[in-house]
Amino acid sequence: MxxxxxxxxxxxxxxxxxxxxxxxxxxxxxxxxxxTEIRKIQKSEFxxxxxxxxxxSAGGIIPVVKIDEIVFxxxxxxxxxxxxxxxxxxxxxxxxxxxxxDYTWNSASE
Numbered sequence: 001m002x003x004x005x006x007x008x009x010x011x012x013x014x015x016x017x018x019x020x021x022x023x024x025x026x027x028x029x030x031x032x033x034x035x036t037e038i039r040k041i042q043k044s045e046f047x048x049x050x051x052x053x054x055x056x057s058a059g060g061i062i063p064v065v066k067i068d069e070i071v072f073x074x075x076x077x078x079x080x081x082x083x084x085x086x087x088x089x090x091x092x093x094x095x096x097x098x099x100x101x102d103y104t105w106n107s108a109s110e
Contacts (some may be wrong), residue, residue: 003049004080009036010049021055028087034080051078053085060092061085 002025003010009029016022029036046052051073052064061084063077072078077085 002053002055003041003046004051004053004078005045005049007035007080009034009080009084010041010045011036011038012041013038014040019057021057021060024088024091025055025061025084028084028091032083032087034084051081053078053081055088061088 001012001016011022011026026036026038047067047070049072052067054062054064056062061081063073063081063085065072065075065077073081
């Protein structure tokens with residue numbers, strides 16, 4: 001879970017899965033020079049954000065454009081979220097950011 005307010009990326013310090021995709025988002029933000037804060041965020045501050053997105057291994061970077069009646073980034077993917085999402089998929093497709101696994105079968109080792 002991520003919020004963007006005044007071009008600062010904010011993610012909660014506690015209460016979220018500190019998984020690989022979250023770590024990748026933080027690495028991308030660092031590469032892009034996006035100021036990042038990992039800290040406690042109040043619900044009211046979160047709902048007052050300019051942009052919100054979530055990350056998942058299966059879906060990548062997923063913009064949240066509406067919570068209840070509150071609309072974020074004019075109801076579309078915000079520019080910061082888009083930049084991070086674009087780099088995420090670029091990295092995803094790059095062999096530089098993947099681990100190759102050799103699945104060759106070696107019957108001699110049996």
